[in-house]
Amino acid sequence: MVGLSRIYGCMQPYTKPFLPVDDQLTQLQARGLVVTEPDRAKNYLRHIGYYRLSGYWYPLRQSEAVVDTSGNASTRVLDAFRPGSEFSHIIDLYVFDKKLRVMMVDVLERIEVSLRTNVTLQLGKIDPWAHRDPANFDTRFTTQQKERPPKTGLRPSQFDEFIRLTDEKTTRSKEDFVQHFGTKYSDPLPIWVAPEVWDFGNLSILINGMRYRDQRDLAAVYGVPRPEIFPSWVRTLAFIRNICAHHSRLWNRSLTAQPRPPKAGEVPLLDHLAGAAARHSIERFYSAVALARYFQLQINPTSAWGARFVELTQSFPTNPNLDLATAGFPNDWQNLPLWT
Structure with a gap:
């Protein structure tokens, strides 16, 4: 891991746990994503994958303006979804x-x-x-x-x-x-x-x-x-x-x-x-x-x-x-x- 840190310039260890498909869907719903057909959504997560689909739900996530200690303004993308975001929107875009x-x-x-x-x-x-x-x-x-x-x-x-x-x-x-x-x-x-x-x-x-x-x-x-x-x-x-x-x-x-x-x-x-x-x-x-x-x-x-x-x-x-x-x-x- 030390060698990879030098290559990628990692500042902290990766601590996110593995999530089974059911838990993946639960997490998305907890973040505000509307899922009208859970079984169908699980099938997509199983055969397309959470990480691949994340690129398509990225623009549906909320964001906020932040200012660092030097006064530089930027935008931080949050985990929570924008109101009205649905799993079907992600699949349509995919x-x-x-x-x-x-x-x-x-x-x-x-x-x-x-x-x-x-x-x-x-x-x-x-x-x-x-x-x-x-x-x-x-x-x-x-x-x-x-x-x-x-x-x-x-x-x-x-x-x-x-x-x-x-x-x-x-x-x-x-x-x-x-x-x-x-x-x-x-x-x-x-x-x-x-x-x-x-x-x-x-x-x-x-x-x-x-x-x-x-x-x-x-x-x-x-x-x-x-x-x-x-x-x-x-x-x-x-x-x-x-x-x-x-x-x-x-x-x-x-x-x-x-x-x-x-x-x-x-x-x-x-x-x-x-x-x-x-x-x-x-x-x-x-x-x-x-x-x-x-x-x-x-x-x-x-x-x-x-x-x-x-x-x-x-x-x-x-x-x-x-x-x-x-x-x-x-x-x-x-x-x-x-x-x-």
Whole structure:
């Protein structure tokens, strides 16, 4: 436990006891949550889990303003629920979020496949193994970095880590094409084969490490005039894809991998993400779905995905304590040029 305390910076031991399902429900009711169908609620707690559902009831909890000893004001979220909060509200939001993940997986698959193909076209003209040659990448990507104190050595470069991770994926792969290649050729997988083994995260790392001119040409395929912002957009979408793959909460997610916003006029369809006023949208889920919509329009402008997404949001659970604005959706967003 001492080692974990050093890693996570714990200030106190964890003392919360294990609670059986019946006790979980009793605790929720004691905190003010209305449960009209106890047996059904217990079934959800048993098969979805208290902790997973807690992310969906978090916005239903009461809060209070506090001021610390230095005079800094903040908000403290309490255990008690807001009046009128029901267990059914939580499940409705959970089901909506599940549909949202399915919708995002659909569009992200199209984007990932397109990016794989265009990375192949960009690097393949250099060499079949251009992705394995550090000369083809930015020096910041290929240079070893000093380890953090107290260590004094060097860490592997991002390029070295990329090669290690993708080689491990190739070695573990059971795909027929990988097995066939390994029995016939002595060389590594060429660039037009290797990305089929990578995940979206591997792809985003490679794009981030590409030389400026290659990033510029790749970004131009998707109508992005400034390549400096392009890798961060891909990284944001890979982050969302990872959330979906792990069945985690999506709708009100705070983005760890935030995209660099475009400048006003740079990408007209995304002008509503430019400037300080859009900070909340950039930090929350909306910026990711806006980028996904933008990529989708470049890849297949006749797709009905955008209309289906707007239709899905119309089923957002009705509740006085919940709205799409908390996920960064601007006012009247569905009537913006991006979505019409």
